[in-house]
Amino acid sequence: MTQIPDPFKEAKEKGPVLAAEFDGETIPMILKLKDVRAAAKDWETYSSDAPRRVPIPAEENVRTVRQYPLEVDPPEHTAYRKLVEPFFQRPKQPDVKAKIEALIGRLLSDALNRESIDIIHDFAIPLQSHALTYLLNVDEKEAELWISWGIHVFKDGDGESKGPFMEQYSERMFREAEANPGDDFFSVLNAAEVDGRKLTMQEKLGYANIAFAGGRDTIIHTATRIIHYFAQNPKALHCVREHPQMVNTAAEEFFRMFIPLTHLGRVCPHATDVHGHRVEAGGRVSLCWSSANRDPDVFEEPNEVKLDRKPNPHISFGFGVHNCLGAHHARAIMRGLITQLGERVSHIEIQESRELVENEAAYDRMVGYELLTARFTGLPSA
Amino acid sequence: MPNITFVTADGKRQTVEATAENVMEVAQEHGIPGIDGDCGGVCSCSTCHVKVDEPWVGRLPPAEDLESDTLSFADDVCHCSRLSCQIPVTEELDGLVVHVPPPA
Numbered sequence: 001m002t003q004i005p006d007p008f009k010e011a012k013e014k015g016p017v018l019a020a021e022f023d024g025e026t027i028p029m030i031l032k033l034k035d036v037r038a039a040a041k042d043w044e045t046y047s048s049d050a051p052r053r054v055p056i057p058a059e060e061n062v063r064t065v066r067q068y069p070l071e072v073d074p075p076e077h078t079a080y081r082k083l084v085e086p087f088f089q090r091p092k093q094p095d096v097k098a099k100i101e102a103l104i105g106r107l108l109s110d111a112l113n114r115e116s117i118d119i120i121h122d123f124a125i126p127l128q129s130h131a132l133t134y135l136l137n138v139d140e141k142e143a144e145l146w147i148s149w150g151i152h153v154f155k156d157g158d159g160e161s162k163g164p165f166m167e168q169y170s171e172r173m174f175r176e177a178e179a180n181p182g183d184d185f186f187s188v189l190n191a192a193e194v195d196g197r198k199l200t201m202q203e204k205l206g207y208a209n210i211a212f213a214g215g216r217d218t219i220i221h222t223a224t225r226i227i228h229y230f231a232q233n234p235k236a237l238h239c240v241r242e243h244p245q246m247v248n249t250a251a252e253e254f255f256r257m258f259i260p261l262t263h264l265g266r267v268c269p270h271a272t273d274v275h276g277h278r279v280e281a282g283g284r285v286s287l288c289w290s291s292a293n294r295d296p297d298v299f300e301e302p303n304e305v306k307l308d309r310k311p312n313p314h315i316s317f318g319f320g321v322h323n324c325l326g327a328h329h330a331r332a333i334m335r336g337l338i339t340q341l342g343e344r345v346s347h348i349e350i351q352e353s354r355e356l357v358e359n360e361a362a363y364d365r366m367v368g369y370e371l372l373t374a375r376f377t378g379l380p381s382a
Numbered sequence: 383m384p385n386i387t388f389v390t391a392d393g394k395r396q397t398v399e400a401t402a403e404n405v406m407e408v409a410q411e412h413g414i415p416g417i418d419g420d421c422g423g424v425c426s427c428s429t430c431h432v433k434v435d436e437p438w439v440g441r442l443p444p445a446e447d448l449e450s451d452t453l454s455f456a457d458d459v460c461h462c463s464r465l466s467c468q469i470p471v472t473e474e475l476d477g478l479v480v481h482v483p484p485p486a
């Protein structure tokens with residue numbers, strides 16, 4: 001059985017909150033599942049009306065826009081979210097699902113034909129970028145540029161944030177769509193209205209920003225870690241091959257364990273007592289999804305991967321009004337990936353790997369890989 | 383095989399033979415609209431919310447804590463509300479009527 005360490009295990013044993021420092025700001029992190037859920041529902045006490053400050057650390061230096069609908073509270077949030085909901089539902093359509101499956105099939109064929117594959121750059125990033133073109137309903141060739149943005153638009157690679165490129169690119173796409181409208185994400189937002197008025201360019205850029213940035217490292221890391229897990233646990237690969245109906249519980253268990261997003265913030269509009277920690281008006285708290293997902297009061301053997309875990313009330317996609325719009329997309333991709341790995345791959349041998357660790361003053365948490373190369377061996381029939 | 387009746391938001395009644403493991407899966411097998419079952423039945427998403435017909439409220443095995451907590455995610459919850467993925471199909475369910483809430 002594979003144990004995956006929980007960096008918040010000891011903190012959870014001591015109490016429901018870990019007071020952690022981020023860039024000189026002390027932020028109480030809420031650690032238990034029930035408490036995180038309660039806070040996520042209570043948007044009046046724990047507000048998302050905090051442009052560029054919902055992520056921790058804040059993103060004030062890497063983007064200029066407020067993200068929609070992430071950084072808005074009800075009641076305004078409802079209308080903002082409705083505008084883009086139809087796009088995020090697309091991965092539930094059979095034709096879109098089929099495109100995602102065909103994409104995974106192509107990438108796997110390519111992997112099986114090589115002696116060595118760079119899982120991040122030649123599998124997970126192309127998977128994420130091409131699949132996003134189906135969600136946004138744009139030409140698939142746009143993915144080529146997005147692929148060059150690396151794992152994390154704001155943090156990755158050569159040390160240079162790709163945030164400004166992404167904002168310029170998005171603005172160009174909105175302008176082009178204005179000249180040449182269609183039924184893509186950019187055209188639909190150009191035509192959309194809130195409160196009887198058109199959206200401003202800043203608002204439209206805010207929608208594009210989270211679609212490109214939020215939906216990126218999350219998908220890339222989850223896919224990469226699933227592949228790594230099957231490489232280390234050939235029996236699990238055998239198991240999903242023998243029991244293909246396990247795909248749904250397996251995917252949910254991977255979402256629980258491998259959640260790339262450690263936590264997100266909220267701002268307290270008023271001074272608030274957070275389980276014994278005082279937060280001043282305007283101060284932040286953290287909803288620690290990744291710790292809640294390992295709550296021993298809820299999950300039996302919380303640090304063990306159990307592909308048939310049921311119930312599995314994880315909150316990898318958040319909880320309450322802001323629950324992840326990209327969840328259908330993430331589920332379609334990971335279910336497709338697990339199924340096809342089972343059907344076509346006999347084993348995976350890791351060649352080189354380097355973990356990507358989020359180093360903070362209060363904890364170090366492994367979120368994915370910055371390097372992962374492997375060799376895939378196909379099943380005789382595949 | 384027990385029979386279960388789904389009453390959808392438009393008032394349509396559909397009675398089906400329940401062969402699946404739980405009520406959410408029964409709904410999916412028969413394409414009942416409004417029971418999405420996004421998480422596949424692991425009690426994580428609440429998109430399988432139904433309201434059981436009043437006389438059935440006390441006859442079903444009661445909701446566990448986890449279920450009630452996940453349920454609080456759904457809109458318009460009342461004392462008849464359940465997550466249909468957490469209602470296992472048994473012979474005792476024969477004649478069960480559940481109402482599918484309208485989309486949010």
Ligand code: HEM
Nearest residue numbers: 069070211215218219222316317318322323324325326330
């Ligand atoms: C495994 C993959 C993913 C994980 C773990 C994840 C996680 C989350 C979480 C925890 C939230 C809640 C935010 C909050 O309460 O403040 C969220 C919201 C959101 N996610 Fe995801 N996400 C994933 C994939 C995606 C993808 C692929 C997209 C877009 C293509 C996306 C777009 C969004 C958006 C737009 C919101 C804001 C919803 C709102 O505020 O109403 N996510 N996500």
Ligand code: FES
Nearest residue numbers: 419423428430467
């Ligand atoms: S199907 Fe997700 S909670 Fe029932």
